Amino acid sequence: MKAVAAALNLAAAVSSVQGYIPTAYIDIHRTHSNLDGINIEYLFRIEATESTFAPQPPKGHPSYTTNPLGKSDKLPSQYSSYPIVRPPESDPFLCNEATGTSNYLNPVGSIEVEEIGYLYKKYVLVPRGQCSFEAKARSAQRLGAAGVMIYNTLHSRYESIDPIKQYVNNPKPDWGNIKWPEERIDYECGTYPAKDGVGLRFEVETSRLYWNPPPYNELSDNFLTGWVDDGNLCAQDYEGKGGTADGFRGACPSERCLLTGRNVSEDGSVMEACCAWDLPVQMSSDGDDGDAVPQSQEEDVVIPSFFITMEDAKKLLAVTDDSADSTNVEGAGSVYYISAVPYAKWYPKFHYSTVVLWAMAVFTVWISCYESASEYRKSWKVISEALNEGILVFSRNSVAPSPNLADAVGGRRERADTDETVDLADDVLEVEMPETNGNGEESTGANVHDLNFQIDEDFDVNGNGGRATEAHTSTDGSTAAPDTSTGVSPNANDEVVTDGTEERMETIETNAPAAEDSTTASTQAQQQQTQQVNANSLLQSRAPSAAERRVELHAMHAFFFVICASAILLLLFFFNLFKIVTIIYGFGGSACMNLIIIQPLVTRFLPAKYAQMEVPYLKSLGLFTLADVVSSATSYSIGFAWIIIAFTRANPLQNTYYWVIQDVLGICYCIYVMGIIHINTIMVGTILLVLVFFYDIFYVFLSPYIFGTSVMVDVATGGVTSGEALFCYKYPSDYRCSGSGAPLPMMLVFPWILDYRGGFSMIGLGDIVLPGLLISFAARYDGAKFLTRKVSETNSSGTNGTNGSEGDHALEGMEYDPTVTRKQAVMNGVMEFFKSLKKGYFAPMMIAYAVGLSAAYAAVYGMKRGQPALLYIVPACLGMIFALGLKKRQLSDLWRGPKIMLKANRIVSLANKIPQLRAAAATAPRNNLPDTTVV
Incomplete structure (x- = not known):
């Protein structure tokens, strides 16, 4: 369980993953100016990708997606x-600065002064x-350009191994001095149809x-582009082998090819060529661009920079060739030029998916913590029903303070029924139940068992100092206290019982008055012994409660948790364990989903006669009934x-089923973990949250200085580089791309709404579970106060637990009222919520959690980068519980561990025994039960 819990905090950063797609539009139109005025003719639109080193152009309107702006x-x-022009003839690649032959910042003496x-x-x-993309953009900026469009080419895929080596006017190329394009990065070979539909040789x-x-x-390039009519040598070879134009375009969408450097003939006169890729490229910064200005003194690129494909460039070059500049003349006073209107693709400024994910996270915390206190x-509910049926009789006896419990027997003190006195009172709860002789027959005389609960003033829920004991009271009102010094009951018939959660003593005594009919002393003793054994087995034989399955966290667990979380995080960072984590998450989440969702639904809707039908040969798998088989098969499928x-x-999050099921599994994980892992003091919660607070800060903000990248963000988002994203964009079915576009699955995700980039908002399960443990403690503390208050109110009402008017009055307002409308029920729930704001935790x-998570998402929105959510949630939650504890003067009790939670757990233990008590009551004749009022 500790290992699972340690893995839950790995995806604590709130981040997103974007697709590798064009991000801007450039509307191209021809402007014709003459004596009659200006005429703007829309030509076409091209898509472009922006760079990481240049600013973004103005954002377009949502309608521009289908209606280009240039048509207006x-x-x-x-x-x-902006007019579109070619680079200066003296610097056609804008790389003179990078090679050191020009200096556009200081043009004196430069050949490009003009x-x-x-x-x-x-x-x-x-x-x-x-030269690099950034070098071109910076040179264009120094020359006064408003923007730069860099287009892809075939010849840019070839480089010289030794640039100094020259063979000018040598008709035979130096094959050994050429750095050839890279397969699957620049081109794809294969036979038609090729893998993923691309590839020809x-x-x-x-x-x-x-x-x-x-x-x-x-x-x-012109000889390797187009179809046969365009002079493409590759198309001519393909046609010679019987291929058609449609087949060529289907297997080579770019209609371009690249030489691979692999000779077909020995002399190199015939060489292999394969289909070239023509995809968008996200241009990134190059560091030092090679010019005379040191990198530390380089000015920022402040003009938009775009990358366009060879296909779009071909159309653009065709129209700009007719207009090299803006002064072409068509008769007197007539000019025309090609211009561009660039704008970024529209996307929402604020993602409403963040609000949905925020609501999902808050709901998950609420339902998990609410369910943790459901017992x-x-x-x-069980106790109130038993009280109305006459199964139980409670009475609260407040004893005077005394170091010796026996000296305080019979003592009373008046106490106002306030929150503090009811919750912290050192009460003795007396329980009466009908007695049988163990054979289902009425025993001789009116016998009852009294089970008394008392909490020692010095008891600490962590087991430090003091002890919880159960005294026993006979029907005559006398009380015998166990010997706390030895742990042995002073009565011979008492039995020590060990609870699975806390170490305590239960004493059960049977008092048998003299029989009304004539019986011998030996017969009475035998009946009493039989009754004693029956009562002991009755109270001890019950199904394991939820408390017996829980794991309580202590301070050392918090330190161990952070150590394990760090180790697992680094393992995921250095090694590709995505598939292992996915398998564990999938099957583990299926088990949780089965327990929390599927099994209850199957049990409810499957007819009872089929649900309880035993299935042979599956008991070894823990499947006993048809309902077990159906629910398990459904959840694991x-x-x-x-x-x-x-x-x-390649990017499973694009599949709706995938991210919906991932969220369902994540929510079930949270409910399950917070149901079995509890903290019982805010001391442990404080230590845990403070440790993970600094853990998140280190692995998000400080780890880049050690590892070169943010470990937390890299692991949470999958650590996919731009090169890997482009490769998987080309080859989505490649085995290396399976799951590469998805983040670590241990998080809740929700897709960006109306955003072309296809990203996701996400939050790690650790941001839910870890603060949820503290909130779960608050929910259980409020639940414990509720339970003890209800029991105290029942005791103080003077009811004897029968079905008379007093018993009904004691439970007034505590049962379901069929006359309450849905609107009234909602209003009552709202009122209870506002009341709990004042009285509860x-x-x-x-x-506090909702506000802290909102601050985390606000930071993501403002800083445009992933944030550790616990950086904002932890101060909000700890600050709230400490402020409430100080205000209510209960901080010391919360820090050590509230005694009232132990008292409530004892009452829960009693409630678990009620089915057996009800069975015993059913066998006892009601007309012979004593009319006893416990004082």
Whole structure:
């Protein structure tokens, strides 16, 4: 359990994963100006990807997705139209600065002095290659450009191994000095149909291409582009093998190919060529761009920078070739030019999915903590029914303080029924139940068993100092206290019973008055012994309670938790354990879902005669009934299908079934964990939350200084690089991409609504479970107060537990009223919530958690990066419970462990015995029960 709990906090950062897709539109149109005015003609739209080093252009309106902005005759004020031009002829790649031949910041003595201002307020269309993206953008900016569009090319995929080596005017290329394109990164080979629908292999005569200057001339691109009619040598080879134009375009969507460097002929005259990829590229910063200015002194790129594909560039180059600049003349006073209107694709400024995920997290905490205290509510329901049936009789006897319990017997003191006095009173609860002779027959005389509960003033729920004991009282009102010094009851017939949760003593005594008919002393003794054994077995033989399955956390567990969490986090960071974690999460979550959702539904809707039908040969698997088989098969089938999707999809979160089931499994995990793991003091909760508070800060904000990246964010989001994302975009069915686009599954996720990027808001289960343990303590503390208060109110009402008017009055307002409408029930619930804000701890703690989580998401929105949610949740929750404890003067009790929770647990233990008591009462003749009022 500790290992599972340690893994829950691994995805504590709130982050998102975006797809590798174009992020901007560029509307292209032709502006024609003459004496009659200006005419703007919309041509087409191209999609582009932005860079990580340049600012974003104005964001478009949602309607621009289907209606391009360029179709409008008049642009809105926030958008601008820019003429498109080519780079200066002296610097066609804008790489002179990177090679050290130009300095656009200090043009004195430079051969490009006349070029300064040539690009002023224009968009420059630059081919890729020879230097970095950032170097091109910075050179364009220094030349006065308003923006830069870098287009992909075939020739940019070839480089010289030794740039200094020259072979000018040498018709035969130096094959050994060429760095060839990389397979599956730049091109894909194969036979049609190829894997994922892309990939063809061709044979090209290298003598028909241009190789001067080395390593490859851009004029050769025309011979490797298009179909046969365009002169594409690859298409000609494909047609010669019987291929068609449709088949070529189907297996090679780019209609372009690249030489691979693998010779078909020995002399290299025929070389293999394969289909080139033409996909968007997200341009990133290059560090030092190679110019004369040191990187530390480089100015930021402040003009938008876009990357466009070869296909879009071909259309754009075709129209700009007719208009090299904005001064082409068509007769007197007539000019025209090609212009661009760039704008970012629209996406919501605020993701409403964050609100949905916030509500999911808050609901998960609420339902988990509410269910963790359900035994108190269920126990009161069982006890109240038993009181109305006459099964139990409670009476509260307040004893005078005394170091010796025996000296205080019979003492009374008046006490106001306030929260403090009722909750912290040192009460003795007397329980009466009907007695039988063990054979289902009425015993001779009116016999009752009295079970008295008393809590020592010095008792500590952690077992430090003091002890909880159960005294016993006979029907005549006398009380015998156990010998606390030796732990042995002073009565010969007393028996020591050990509870599975706390170490305590239960004493049970049978008092048998003289029989009304004539019986011998030996017969009476035999009956009394039989009754004693029957009562002892009756009170001890019960099904294991929820308390007996719980794990209580102590201070050392908190330290051990952080150590284990760190070890698991680093293992996930350094090793690819995604599949192992996915399998554990899938099947473990299925088991939790079976217990919390599937099994209750099957039990409710499956007919009883079938649900309880025993299934042979499956008892070894823990499956006894048909309901067990159906619920287990259903839950594990759901989990297995989830695992299959995780292992077969490149980005499984795009599958609705996957993320919905992941959330359901996560919520069930939280409910289960908070149901079996409890903290019983705020000391343990404080230590745990403070440790994970600094744990989150270290692994999110400080770990980059040690590991080069944020360990927490990297593990939570899957650590996918841009190169890996592009590879999986090309080959979604590749085994290396299975599950690569999904974050670690131990989190709740919700897709971004109306966002083309396809991201997700997410929160780790650790951000729910860890603060939830403290909130669960508050819920159980309120539940314990509720249970003890109800019992105290019942005792103080003077009822004897019969079905008379006094018993009904004692339970007034505590049972379901069929006359209450749904609206009234909702209003009553709202009123109870507001009352609990003043008197309880659970509702204020839920508000603190909701506010803390809201602050975490606000930080994500403001800082545009993942945040450790516990950084905001922990101070909110700890601050709230400490403030409430100080205000109510209960902080010391909460820190050590509230005694009232032990008292409530004892009452829960009694409630678990009521089914056996009811069975015993059913065999006892009601007309011979004594009319006894316990004082």
